[in-house]
Amino acid sequence: MRAHRAEVQERRDRKGPYRSLVLDAPALAGAARPGQFVMVRVSETTDPLLRRPFSLFRADGPAGTAEILFRISGRGTSMLDRVQSGDTIDLVGPLGRPFPSLPGQEIVLVGGGVGLPPLFFYAESLRRLEPARNIHVLMGGRTKGDLVAWEEFERLGIDVQPATDDGSAGHAGVVTDLLQPFLGPSRAILACGPTPMLRAVSEMAARSNTPCWVSVEERMACGLGVCMGCAVPVRSDHGPSYRLACTDGPVFEAREVLW
Ligand SMILES: Cc1cc2nc3c(=O)[nH]c(=O)nc-3n(C[C@H](O)[C@H](O)[C@H](O)COP(=O)(O)OP(=O)(O)OC[C@H]3O[C@@H](n4cnc5c(N)ncnc54)[C@H](O)[C@@H]3O)c2cc1C
Ligand code: FES
Structure with missing residues (x-):
C-alpha cells in the first residue's frame, strides 16, 4: 500500500452517470490485484475531508496504467467528475484483500x-x-x-x-x-x-x-483499518464476530458473512 500522485492520462465519459479515469500510476498498476481498491481524494482541498473508495477496474503493469470506473452518485463523485485529462489526483492503494485465484474452476x-x-x-x-x-x-x-x-x-x-x-x-x-x-x-x-x-x-x-x-x-471513511467504521458481521469459531471490510475484505468467502 502506498500513496500516489497520479496524472489522469485519459478521462472517459461513459453512458449516463458513469465515467472512468485512466491513471498514469506504474507502482499501483504493478501491485494491484482484482478486487482491491484505492482511496481517492476527490478535490485538491480538504473539503471533503474523506477520501472515497473505488475498485480498480483495470491495471496494466507493463503500461504503468490503472483505471477506475465510477458512477456520479453524490457530492464526492460529482467533484471527481470535474477531473480532466492532464490533471493530477491523489490516491492511496492498492488496498484490501483481492479475489482468490481459482485454478481449474x-x-x-x-x-x-x-x-x-x-x-x-x-x-x-x-x-x-x-x-x-x-x-x-x-x-x-x-x-x-x-x-x-x-x-x-x-x-x-x-x-x-x-x-x-x-x-x-x-x-x-x-x-x-x-x-x-x-x-x-x-x-x-x-x-x-x-x-x-x-x-x-x-x-x-x-x-x-x-x-x-x-x-x-460497506461505506468506508479511512480504508486503512483505523476508524473501525466498516465492520462486517461474520461467523467465527467463537460465535458471531466482526471483521473490517477495508483490511480483512472487501472480499470475503460468502459463507463467512452473517447476512
Ligand atoms: C470497496 C469499495 C469499492 C467501490 N468501488 C466503486 C467503484 O468501482 N465505482 C463506483 O462508482 N463506486 C464504488 N464504490 C462506491 C463509492 O465509494 C461511493 O459511491 C462513493 O464513495 C460515493 O461518494 P459521494 O460523495 O459521491 O456520495 P455520498 O454523497 O457519500 O453518497 C451518495 C450515494 O452513494 C451511496 N454510497 C456511498 N458509499 C457507498 C458505498 N460504499 N457503496 C455503495 N454506495 C455507496 C450512498 O448510499 C448514496 O446513495 C465502492 C465502495 C467500496 C466500499
Ligand atoms: S474504513 Fe476505516 S476501518 Fe475500515
Whole structure:
C-alpha cells in the first residue's frame, strides 16, 4: 500500500452517470490485484475531508496504467467528475484483500452497477493468463445504462447474461434470476454489488455447494483499518464476530458473512 500522485492520462465519459479515469500510476498498476481498491481524494482541498473508495477496474503493469470506473452518485463523485485529462489526483492503494485465484474452476461473475468494475479486472487478468478458461458474467442493473463494461466483457469473448429491472436489456428482473444454471461445485462464483444481491447469491451458492466469494459495499471513511467504521458481521469459531471490510475484505468467502 502506498500513496500516489497520479496524472489522469485519459478521462472517459461513459453512458449516463458513469465515467472512468485512466491513471498514469506504474507502482499501483504493478501491485494491484482484482478486487482491491484505492482511496481517492476527490478535490485538491480538504473539503471533503474523506477520501472515497473505488475498485480498480483495470491495471496494466507493463503500461504503468490503472483505471477506475465510477458512477456520479453524490457530492464526492460529482467533484471527481470535474477531473480532466492532464490533471493530477491523489490516491492511496492498492488496498484490501483481492479475489482468490481459482485454478481449474469455471468462473461465474455476478455483478450489479458499480459492482462490475472489480469483476471486469478479474476477467481481464484471467483472460491474459488463461485464454481458454470458461468465464460467464451475469450483470444486473436498474436499466440498460447501468450494465457498465458490457462491451469490454464481450471484447474479451466472455458470455454476458444481462438483466434489468425495467426490461430495457436482457432478462426483465433481478440478476439472481439468471444464476440457477450456473450453480454447482465445479464452478466458483465471484460477486460484487448491493447487499441484497450479495445475500441472495450467497444463499443460492450455499444451497448448491457452489464456492462463492463476495466483495461487500460497506461505506468506508479511512480504508486503512483505523476508524473501525466498516465492520462486517461474520461467523467465527467463537460465535458471531466482526471483521473490517477495508483490511480483512472487501472480499470475503460468502459463507463467512452473517447476512
Ligand atoms: C470497496 C469499495 C469499492 C467501490 N468501488 C466503486 C467503484 O468501482 N465505482 C463506483 O462508482 N463506486 C464504488 N464504490 C462506491 C463509492 O465509494 C461511493 O459511491 C462513493 O464513495 C460515493 O461518494 P459521494 O460523495 O459521491 O456520495 P455520498 O454523497 O457519500 O453518497 C451518495 C450515494 O452513494 C451511496 N454510497 C456511498 N458509499 C457507498 C458505498 N460504499 N457503496 C455503495 N454506495 C455507496 C450512498 O448510499 C448514496 O446513495 C465502492 C465502495 C467500496 C466500499
Ligand atoms: S474504513 Fe476505516 S476501518 Fe475500515
